Amino acid sequence: MADSSADNVNSEIPPARFDVLVQILSSQALLALGLIPDPQGQTEVRLPIAKHFIDMLTMLEEKTRSNLTGHEHNLLERTLHELRVLYLDKMQGTDQQQQQQQQQQ
Numbered sequence: 417m418a419d420s421s422a423d424n425v426n427s428e429i430p431p432a433r434f435d436v437l438v439q440i441l442s443s444q445a446l447l448a449l450g451l452i453p454d455p456q457g458q459t460e461v462r463l464p465i466a467k468h469f470i471d472m473l474t475m476l477e478e479k480t481r482s483n484l485t486g487h488e489h490n491l492l493e494r495t496l497h498e499l500r501v502l503y504l505d506k507m508q509g510t511d512q513q514q515q516q517q518q519q520q521q
Contacts, residue, residue, distance in 0.1 A: 434480075434488050438473065442495050445469035449499075449506050461506060470499050 430436045446452045448466035450459040
């Protein structure tokens with residue numbers, strides 16, 4: 417007889433699909449951008465880590481060029497665009513905060 421706890425763990429594991437991989441990497445980028453909370457409910461902006469996950473998705477886009485379905489290509493392209501815009505917004509916000517702090521000193 418199968419162990420019911422093992423069945424529960426297996427039902428929580430997402431399927432091994434391209435869209436799930438993109439979702440996992442983009443979620444990590446959003447977490448590093450401080451846009452979604454970590455498991456403890458905290459948010460922290462870590463731009464180098466966000467950039468790393470965006471770069472990982474960019475590398476995935478380059479390595480899979482011409483091998484994706486239309487849906488997969490559009491998903492990856494749209495996800496990268498959104499993450500890049502969010503990253504630039506955070507970068508500009510960080511720059512403005514630093515300038516304000518320097519002016520106050």
